[in-house]
Amino acid sequence: MIGWDDVYKLIASMFPLYFALILGYGSVKWWHLIKPDHCGAINQLNCYFIMPLFTFDFASRINPYKMNFRFLVADGISKSIVLVVILLWAKFSSKGNYRWSITSFSLSAFNNTLVVGVPLMHAMYGPLGENLVIQASILQLTIYMIILLVMYAFWSVNESLDQEVGPNDQLETDLEGNPNEDSMTRRPSLLIVLKVVGIKLAKNPNTYASVLAVSWAFVANR
Incomplete structure (x- = not known):
């Protein structure tokens, strides 16, 4: 069973990552530092x-x-x-x-x-x-x-x-109506x-x- 100690370990391990993400987002969106x-x-x-x-x-x-x-x-x-x-x-x-x-x-x-x-x-x-x-x-x-x-x-x-190439390049034909190989x-x-x-x-x-x-x-x- 997951206890409060396990929840604390999860939060403590993930907090530095999300704290850095929030700082990066705020530096661009809110504070205009970047x-x-x-x-x-x-x-x-x-x-x-x-x-x-x-x-x-x-x-x-x-x-x-x-x-x-x-x-x-x-x-x-x-x-x-x-x-x-x-x-x-x-x-x-x-x-x-x-x-x-x-x-x-x-x-x-x-x-x-x-x-x-x-x-x-x-x-x-x-x-x-x-x-x-x-x-x-x-x-x-x-x-x-x-x-x-x-x-x-x-x-x-x-x-x-x-x-x-484009779609029109495949539709070109010669004078006889045959597809142009080029x-x-x-x-x-x-x-x-x-x-x-x-x-x-x-x-x-x-x-x-x-x-x-x-x-x-x-x-x-x-």
Whole structure:
């Protein structure tokens, strides 16, 4: 049974995070200490420096030789079930599409494990809970997040090509009424799309941080 002491631990673990969020919101909305155009620079600082270092710090603590593989398999099965449900929705629903499928999967299957999950699980279950949520975050960062980025990259490439070509370019014909080969939409080869995806992944610092952290943990705990 959850007691008042457990509630206090949860509030104490979450208060610093939400206090920082309220300060950030108030600095822009109420006190005007930070201008809206400065938020982009702050987001880039978080994306390219703070979050990768934060991820490396937590992921490097784990012992990869003593991971709870039953828990990780259960996490993978739950994500697979969510993915199947979303694919069925996209196939049989008139409102289903590729973009909403990616967004729905990311919202349903992914969670903020490090920033929110670590303090919550540590407050409720101690070091065991913290260890499990870090294991889930490693799998999410090194496997599932990369797959999600690949899906986003594929969608982005196809969307940009559709905008560049336009719907009228596919309707041009020659004097005999046959489709003009020069004006027809030419989809890129799989190799070109994979190259674009690889470039996008190479620019993501969180990918490097998670892979380096796992490598460091393997060496440190061998």
